[in-house]
Amino acid sequence: MDDLTIGESAGIRVRMLHPDDLAQLERWFQPDQEWHLWDGPYFPKMTSTQIGEWMTRLAGELADGSLNAQPPVRRAVVVRADTPDAVVGSVSWHWESEASDWRRVGLTVYDPATRGHGVGTEALRIWTDYLFAVTDIVRLDYSTWSGNTRMIGVGRKLGYTEEARFRDAREVRGERYDSIVMGILRREWEAREPTHRTVAHSSRSAR
Helix, strand or coil: CCCCEEEEECCEEEEECCHHHHHHHHHHCCCCCHHHHCCCCCCCCCCHHHHHHHHHHHHHHHHCCCCCCCCCCCEEEEEECCEEEEEEEEEEEEEEECCCCEEEEEEEECCCCCCCCCHHHHHHHHHHHHHHHHCCCCEEEEEEECCCHHHHHHHHHCCCEEEEEEEEEEEECCEEEEEEEEEEEHHHHHHCCCCCEEECCCCCCCC
């Protein structure tokens, strides 16, 4: 694996962004893409202009090295190991509370042809493993909605627990759904059976 690879599991690879990925991301983020129906459909979509501005910022951060400089990287792409240049999804994290080192992860599978074939499960497995390996965090979680049964299933397969359910909190296409938070603790993750994967971790961060 090259030095951009974060990890690989069951033929799925998570790697750091490369400038050649930006055109694909710009296409995948257009408002008409199908994945928007499932990933946070209650949030406003970026316009084509906003997407272009975001790609320009990412290009600048890649050019000056700041995007991937410090582990853990905040965003990475998901590819198949046999087609490592074709972006099919992405993973990310953001602070829920920096004071307590509480980080929330994100996962999106963009390509509808790859959904339902374990891509999301392996990507979240690698990303969870990476974030626990390069930080001192005690927990990770992600939020979704009750209509996204595949995303809930991905977490359950990996040992994430439903920690919160806010009933009828989300409205999607005229229907009410629950908002759900799935979480896992470091000790729970480390107690799981080893899996068939290779992870190329960067150095542990300062925290």
